[in-house]
Amino acid sequence: xxxxxxxxxxxxxxxxxxxxxxxxxxxxxxxxxxxxxxxxxxxxxxxxxxxxxxxxxxxxxxxxxxxxxxxxxxxxxxxxxxxxxxxxxxxxxxxxxxxxxxxxxxxxxxxxxxxxxxxxxxxxxxxxxxxxxxxxxxxxxxxxxxxxxxxxxxxxxxxxxxxxxxxxxxxxxxxxxxxxxxxxxxxxxxxxxxxxxxxxxxxxxxxxxxxxxxxxxxxxxxxxxxxxxxxxxxxxxxxxxxxxxxxxxxxxxxxxxxxxxxxxxxxxxxxxxxxxxxxxxxxxxxxxxxx
Numbered sequence: 435x436x437x438x439x440x441x442x443x444x445x446x447x448x449x450x451x452x453x454x455x456x457x458x459x460x461x462x463x464x465x466x467x468x469x470x471x472x473x474x475x476x477x478x479x480x481x482x483x484x485x486x487x488x489x490x491x492x493x494x495x496x497x498x499x500x501x502x503x504x505x506x507x508x509x510x511x512x513x514x515x516x517x518x519x520x521x522x523x524x525x526x527x528x529x530x531x532x533x534x535x536x537x538x539x540x541x542x543x544x545x546x547x548x549x550x551x552x553x554x555x556x557x558x559x560x561x562x563x564x565x566x567x568x569x570x571x572x573x574x575x576x577x578x579x580x581x582x583x584x585x586x587x588x589x590x591x592x593x594x595x596x597x598x599x600x601x602x603x604x605x606x607x608x609x610x611x612x613x614x615x616x617x618x619x620x621x622x623x624x625x626x627x628x629x630x631x632x633x634x635x636x637x638x639x640x641x642x643x644x645x646x647x648x649x650x651x652x653x654x655x656x657x658x659x660x661x662x663x664x665x666x667x668x669x670x671x672x673x674x675x676x677x678x679x680x681x682x683x684x685x686x687x688x689x690x691x692x693x694x695x696x697x698x699x700x701x702x703x704x705x706x707x708x709x710x711x712x713x714x715x716x717x718x719x720x721x722x723x724x725x
Contacts, residue, residue, distance in 0.1 A: 571665035
């Protein structure tokens, strides 16, 4: 049953070292075989981006299976990925319940032919993981450009996360609020010298030189973190004022052509109607000829 612990009864039985994870302890566990000749999991690693979180470990099983448990620091253990031969387990649905909580996981090893049997299987603890501090920031993207004279507004698109409130997935901004900053790197297309601007919103307003084309990259930053502060930089996006002007002119010319086309059609229709009425009038006023 979820929340119960089928392997070890009380949480107090966990060794004190489980919360400190010294390297020599993990190496000792990694090289140890149980009485059933089962290899204990090692190299437990959290892989997380925008709160999508997977626990990975080694080695690939040969004659054994794994079961994962995860728990908040002061909560109950929950079983995940029962009797699996995989070496990873998706725990996103647990950690997104409270991304500011600190979690601990452990991986149990059991003989493949003894799954569900009594006894205490060997296990290895993971490092602690706090999603709000430890999840990697995904690569952001630039959503749009709007230029007015020498002012260029650049809008950054917020990534969606798997954190859910009232059935809706939250954006990165909705999770981090003002903790989330963006840094914009920009340069003239004809130059290699970069400038940068920073904002704690999703909007930049920068000064550009008239008639120059510019290229941009954006990066997400959480300044309150001690580590893992920055995302990868976005793909390079270039903006051409001429292309924007051409696009505007194209739409204006297209609209004018459409209006002229409608006017011509209406004029031809009216001309045909007048001609038809004039023809009928001549026929009605013509004198009858004698038989």
